[in-house]
């Protein structure tokens with residue numbers, strides 16, 4: 001049994017120190033004039049990963065991708081692919097392909113010729129029968145057989161997106177870069193395409209690096225997520241860890257909703273951690289997972305809305321209970337988000353799944369409620 | 384904007400303006416079909432001057448020179464002008480870039496007499512016999528600027544990611560230009576060629592500086608025969624030239640308009 005479990009182990013090559021990364025950024029800095037777009041960037045990406053670069057606008061995501069593709073050269077530092085330095089290799093000599101945000105399909109060529117474009121320019125010349133076979137394989141993979149002879153302006157946005165994907169996959173790159181590939185699609189098509197992309201990534205076994213500023217998209221698709229802000233890498237981890245254990249308030253805020261309460265850490269004689277955030281309210285009891293915290297340090301306590309339990313009564317089985325007043329309710333169908341004003345002034349959001357179908361909510365505006373949460377619900381952040 | 388009809392004032396100015404522009408040409412065209420030898424007396428419709436024109440050795444010689452010069456200078460100017468435009472629009476900022484682009488466009492406003500004179504001095508200095516070659520070279524220098532203006536205005540709206548995609552898919556920079564950029568900007572290049580050809584066909588001043596005795600172009604021929612008095616043949620010849628130039632200019636503008644329209648609609652569709 002245990003053996004079977006090991007072989008079906010979740011994909012996590014970054015945990016094994018013996019694994020060689022496919023891509024390695026070593027102290028990469030990129031400046032445009034005086035402006036530093038990417039600063040001291042270190043990152044390793046492994047074969048077959050679906051790696052997402054996430055961050056706010058202007059954070060430097062596209063710049064990182066463009067350095068991988070070869071359109072920009074790093075100002076300092078080195079980029080390695082398979083142990084070979086590629087920092088200054090021109091784009092046409094890298095086994096890397098990119099799918100552009102605007103798709104960048106060649107308007108004068110039809111779908112077939114767009115896909116064949118890169119195949120006609122391989123280092124080792126491909127026989128035309130091989131090119132034909134490969135194009136047809138790509139058309140099948142992306143379900144574009146019917147549109148082979150159409151020009152890019154004669155197909156829909158979603159189809160164009162698939163042509164762009166087929167074209168960039170045709171050369172069997174070691175690494176596929178996708179810069180906001182789904183940005184131009186509507187929500188439904190985007191979700192469908194997300195699954196298609198994951199499917200195709202699995203089928204082809206290609207390593208994907210995707211840029212997005214949609215955190216949900218990153219969480220859905222990626223094996224690991226890197227969060228960037230202002231050219232700096234803040235955190236690299238699995239979607240689950242980034243969500244449950246963000247390392248900074250920026251990351252916590254960026255990925256999903258979170259309540260942040262600022263206060264002072266107190267560590268008692270038994271080593272238990274509590275956060276004092278108001279003179280009148282009882283301190284927050286929380287697990288001390290971060291051993292860096294010392295007594296008296298000012299910290300932020302972060303807790304996700306879905307980890308707070310709203311009740312009419314105080315739930316004494318949980319260590320944290322605070323009284324508050326409901327000031328706002330957002331009904332989202334499957335769940336409702338309540339904004340509760342504590343007596344100490346903070347507004348906390350808490351989330352409840354709508355189990356009943358009647359539309360009748362248990363709580364309403366101006367209700368006095370208790371917020372209860374466990375000492376494992378939140379996380380203490382020092383930056 | 385619901386009052387779309389022109390006001391009385393606007394109509395008058397339009398009519399006057401167009402009359403001013405086109406009446407002389409219209410008269411010239413009408414008189415080219417005059418059967419009388421006297422230019423100012425109308426004596427009935429006839430196409431005999433056209434027939435005589437084609438019999439005239441000298442005119443045909445001049446026409447041939449003009450076409451050759453037009454073809455070769457337009458072709459060379461298109462190649463050079465496109466290359467210059469591409470270099471100026473695409474290359475990353477280099478020192479003196481503003482100076483270079485200024486210098487490309489300066490000949491547009493340079494008085495033709497000066498261009499012609501300086502070229503003449505150059506040809507004398509390097510001891511180049513004046514003839515078809517010198518006219519062609521002279522025409523290349525000034526029509527190249529026009530081509531590069533037309534092409535660079537298209538290139539500035541060219542989506543750079545298309546080029547990057549080509550490089551990404553294994554093209555060398557030259558291959559990317561040849562296989563992606565050039566086919567897409569072809570309409571602009573073609574209308575640049577037509578423009579250069581028309582300019583060469585039109586030119587009198589620079590051609591008279593740089594032409595040799597054996598290489599008279601049509602404008603020079605027309606100008607010198609006018610000195611001996613206006614002949615109906617000249618009217619016929621001018622009418623043909625007006626026809627050719629009109630066709631070329633209209634074609635060029637249709638080509639560029641259509642490509643702009645197509646480009647816009649593709650851009651709109653792409654953003655859906």
Ligand SMILES: Nc1ncnc2c1ncn2[C@@H]1O[C@H](COP(=O)(O)OP(=O)(O)OP(=O)(O)O)[C@@H](O)[C@H]1O
Nearest residue numbers: 032035037055056057058059060061062063064213
């Ligand atoms: N060629 C350039 N010249 C000067 N500055 C640039 C250049 N390219 C990018 N920048 C700057 O570098 C910073 C990072 O840009 P980048 O495109 O990498 O951001 P991004 O994270 O992809 O943002 P978005 O989510 O908006 O696409 C931005 O402030 C941008 O203005």
Ligand SMILES: [Mg+2]
Nearest residue numbers: 061062063179
């Ligand atoms: Mg970007």
